[in-house]
Amino acid sequence: MAGFEISRRKVLAGSAFLLASTALPSIGWSQARKGGRLVVAADSEPRNLNPAIVASNGVFFVSSKVVEPLAEASFDGEDGLEPRLATSWEGSADGLSVTFKLREGVTWHDGQPFSSADVAFSALNVWKPLQNLGRVVFKNLEAVETPDAKTAVFKFSKPTPLQLIKNALPALTSVVPKHVYDGKDIAENPANNAPIGTGPFKFAEHKAGEYYRLERYDKYWGEGEPQLDEIIYRVLPDRAAAAGALEAEEIQLAAFSAVPLADLERISKVPGIKVITEGYEALTYQLVVEINHRRKELADLKVRQAIAHAIDKDFVVKTIFLGYAKPATGIVPQNDKQFYTPDVATYGFDVAKANALLDEAGYPKKDDGKRFALKLLPAPYFNETRQFGDYLRQALAAVGIDAEIVNNDSAAHQKAVYTEHAFDIAIAPPVFRGDPAISTTILVQSGIPDGVPFSNQGGYKNDELDALIAKAAETLDPAARIELYKQFQKKVAADLPLINVAEWGFITVARDTVKNVSNNPRWAVSNWADTYVET
Amino acid sequence: MSLSRLFRTPEAAAGLVILGLLVAMAVAAPWLFPRDPLAIAGQPLLPPFQDWALPLGTDRLGRDVVAGLFHGARTSLAVGLAAAAASILVGSIVGTVAGFAGGLVDEVLMRITDAFQTVPGFLLSLALVSVVGPSLSVVVAAIALSAWTGPTRIARAEVLSIRERDYVASARVIGMHPVEIAFREVLPNALPPVLALSSVIVAAAILTEAALSFLGLGDPNRVTWGGMIAEGRAVLRSAPYLSVIPGIALVLSVLGVYLAGEGVVEGTAAREGQA
Numbered sequence: 001m002a003g004f005e006i007s008r009r010k011v012l013a014g015s016a017f018l019l020a021s022t023a024l025p026s027i028g029w030s031q032a033r034k035g036g037r038l039v040v041a042a043d044s045e046p047r048n049l050n051p052a053i054v055a056s057n058g059v060f061f062v063s064s065k066v067v068e069p070l071a072e073a074s075f076d077g078e079d080g081l082e083p084r085l086a087t088s089w090e091g092s093a094d095g096l097s098v099t100f101k102l103r104e105g106v107t108w109h110d111g112q113p114f115s116s117a118d119v120a121f122s123a124l125n126v127w128k129p130l131q132n133l134g135r136v137v138f139k140n141l142e143a144v145e146t147p148d149a150k151t152a153v154f155k156f157s158k159p160t161p162l163q164l165i166k167n168a169l170p171a172l173t174s175v176v177p178k179h180v181y182d183g184k185d186i187a188e189n190p191a192n193n194a195p196i197g198t199g200p201f202k203f204a205e206h207k208a209g210e211y212y213r214l215e216r217y218d219k220y221w222g223e224g225e226p227q228l229d230e231i232i233y234r235v236l237p238d239r240a241a242a243a244g245a246l247e248a249e250e251i252q253l254a255a256f257s258a259v260p261l262a263d264l265e266r267i268s269k270v271p272g273i274k275v276i277t278e279g280y281e282a283l284t285y286q287l288v289v290e291i292n293h294r295r296k297e298l299a300d301l302k303v304r305q306a307i308a309h310a311i312d313k314d315f316v317v318k319t320i321f322l323g324y325a326k327p328a329t330g331i332v333p334q335n336d337k338q339f340y341t342p343d344v345a346t347y348g349f350d351v352a353k354a355n356a357l358l359d360e361a362g363y364p365k366k367d368d369g370k371r372f373a374l375k376l377l378p379a380p381y382f383n384e385t386r387q388f389g390d391y392l393r394q395a396l397a398a399v400g401i402d403a404e405i406v407n408n409d410s411a412a413h414q415k416a417v418y419t420e421h422a423f424d425i426a427i428a429p430p431v432f433r434g435d436p437a438i439s440t441t442i443l444v445q446s447g448i449p450d451g452v453p454f455s456n457q458g459g460y461k462n463d464e465l466d467a468l469i470a471k472a473a474e475t476l477d478p479a480a481r482i483e484l485y486k487q488f489q490k491k492v493a494a495d496l497p498l499i500n501v502a503e504w505g506f507i508t509v510a511r512d513t514v515k516n517v518s519n520n521p522r523w524a525v526s527n528w529a530d531t532y533v534e535t
Numbered sequence: 536m537s538l539s540r541l542f543r544t545p546e547a548a549a550g551l552v553i554l555g556l557l558v559a560m561a562v563a564a565p566w567l568f569p570r571d572p573l574a575i576a577g578q579p580l581l582p583p584f585q586d587w588a589l590p591l592g593t594d595r596l597g598r599d600v601v602a603g604l605f606h607g608a609r610t611s612l613a614v615g616l617a618a619a620a621a622s623i624l625v626g627s628i629v630g631t632v633a634g635f636a637g638g639l640v641d642e643v644l645m646r647i648t649d650a651f652q653t654v655p656g657f658l659l660s661l662a663l664v665s666v667v668g669p670s671l672s673v674v675v676a677a678i679a680l681s682a683w684t685g686p687t688r689i690a691r692a693e694v695l696s697i698r699e700r701d702y703v704a705s706a707r708v709i710g711m712h713p714v715e716i717a718f719r720e721v722l723p724n725a726l727p728p729v730l731a732l733s734s735v736i737v738a739a740a741i742l743t744e745a746a747l748s749f750l751g752l753g754d755p756n757r758v759t760w761g762g763m764i765a766e767g768r769a770v771l772r773s774a775p776y777l778s779v780i781p782g783i784a785l786v787l788s789v790l791g792v793y794l795a796g797e798g799v800v801e802g803t804a805a806r807e808g809q810a
Binding site for chain 1: 571573574575579595596597665668669751752755756768769770771772773774
């Protein structure tokens with residue numbers, strides 16, 4: 001009976017709280033800062049909220065407000081960056097060291113001062129050994145020297161381009177407190193689920209299946225920041241629910257296309273709601289057909305070219321993405337200003353040519369009109385990847401390739417594709433993160449251990465490409481490095497280790513009252529220190 | 536049993552008509568719509584009654600809704616009948632063995648049945664399909680796995696009364712093997728009430744299959760009504776017909792199967808009453 005009492009009270013408190021969360025914004029706060037409570041939709045609850053270990057957008061969405069990187073992406077800052085925990089960075093001429101000057105007056109949410117020891121600890125004990133992306137970028141990081149509390153000098157064993165380090169700052173350098181993690185098992189630390197950082201918001205609580213709550217950190221270093229008093233992430237796993245919740249003003253913002261693309265046209269006409277396509281420029285997702293080169297048919301370049309010709313990219317963009325995407329030309333997306341080159345082999349939609357290439361490759365149509373059968377595994381993460389799976393099956397049927405779709409949940413899909421290689425073709429949504437060396441070259445590089453998600457697990461090996469990737473990783477001169485990556489794009493487009501179909505950013509839908517939305521190229525995963533709700 | 540007796544009640548008549556239509560749709564699908572129903576047939580999101588080549592419009596990828604509806608009827612009926620046949624087969628064998636053997640065998644088999652009955656059937660199907668992977672045969676097995684307990688209990692109850700009858704005793708006297716008695720003398724006489732369950736099982740199986748497909752656990756290479764409803768859900772606000780049309784088909788089929796089954800049972804009962 002006692003147990004019942006407690007649980008009922010909890011339920012009542014919880015529901016009263018949720019009710020309040022929707023009612024409060026209209027009550028208003030009349031201080032110098034604009035204040036307010038922002039309620040946003042969250043579609044998943046990551047198991048580990050530590051962005052220093054799991055550098056993925058699902059984690060950043062919540063924890064980037066709590067744990068800060070050394071620098072954030074910016075539309076107009078120098079090098080496309082805006083300082084956060086680091087105020088300046090300088091590389092040595094030999095490419096073996098990078099010196100960071102750190103911000104003064106920064107404290108952790110538990111009151112301890114922030115210092116260069118925290119940066120050194122995060123880099124050597126977390127980013128390099130544990131982080132999904134840091135393992136690649138920081139693999140040659142040998143030591144971090146801390147001559148004083150506000151200086152950190154990264155020492156590399158091999159020349160490492162400053163350009164790469166700069167491009168990696170926003171996503172890869174979330175700094176965690178040494179005094180919380182040191183001497184304990186980092187992967188099992190309870191702070192991974194209730195992160196402690198230096199950001200504008202403190203992690204307050206998480207009710208599984210209901211919400212996350214972040215509270216304003218009063219001693220944040222940014223002047224007059226943060227504006228908001230509180231951020232609530234309401235867990236709404238059903239995508240159709242987010243649109244309804246926005247209209248009912250239960251939530252004020254839905255990022256990462258939580259409102260289905262098909263609903264955008266309708267909701268953009270609802271008074272008081274705006275549809276925003278900016279704020280994802282540094283998080284470009286790519287729709288990619290992954291190919292298992294162990295299949296003898298697919299090891300033949302002509303077959304891969306035929307598949308590329310069989311896909312109508314414009315149809316994919318218009319019908320599946322409803323125009324909120326661009327047809328891809330190659331492995332680097334067009335909206336990247338540093339590395340992109342349009343000067344690559346392209347494969348227009350041409351069924352006749354695809355058929356001819358398949359005939360030439362020695363796979364004629366049999367009596368039933370089919371040439372050979374393939375197993376197709378669409379990634380289950382997005383509606384669009386699944387729909388593209390349905391489309392691709394039809395597109396391949398048109399050229400006589402019989403693709404059988406195998407649907408899996410996320411865990412089973414990752415295991416099937418990236419560990420067991422139990423696929424012929426798969427559909428993946430990798431992310432381009434501002435530099436090909438961060439998460440793009442591993443899509444085609446050979447020698448990657450089994451089990452690394454979004455990497456070359458198709459058994460593809462091209463010595464020329466591998467050499468190019470290795471050379472670019474050590475080239476210090478930015479212009480020369482860009483030139484190498486342009487060659488890299490050409491070779492990938494010519495040899496088709498994978499097929500890039502489209503590239504897209506997400507859509508944010510917000511109430512008009514939410515201000516300072518999408519004002520940097522990683523807005524959804526940045527710290528929201530200047531965001532406020534107008535009352 | 537004459538047809539006129541089957542059509543005695545309007546409910547039974549309606550049920551049989553719907554069931555007849557459903558079977559006709561399933562049988563005619565490959566002739567009327569020889570193309571893959573998942574093929575892209577026209578402009579996406581075409582509303583119904585706009586283009587007579589695509590009378591019920593198209594879905595988000597431009598697939599023909601009518602073709603989907605017809606081919607979906609095939610999947611629904613196939614799954615419904617196969618699952619019902621499998622569960623009745625397993626159920627009547629297990630029930631007969633349990634009832635006829637009695638003792639420890641009966642206890643063990645019935646406790647196993649209890650165990651299956653205590654787990655919600657849909658969860659059981661869901662678990663099996665997510666572990667083994669979605670394909671038509673796995674879906675049928677998953678549904679049968681949760682549906683065999685009903686026929687088992689009824690078969691056992693019937694067998695318990697039949698095994699005391701005189702003709703069973705005489706079969707024993709002439710030296711028939713117990714297995715032969717169980718399956719040649721007892722089971723055939725225990726079957727009619729078990730078969731009466733079949734319409735309920737078929738109806739439930741159609742619904743379970745639709746629910747599994749709705750959750751993305753149907754066979755992705757086939758059209759299913761549940762899958763069509765799930766696909767339409769993303770555009771529910773702007774193109775509700777995509778979910779409504781297969782939804783209506785689903786409701787009508789379940790209703791039809793159920794009413795027809797009731798009609799057959801009542802017709803049989805009426806005949807027995809007259810006799």
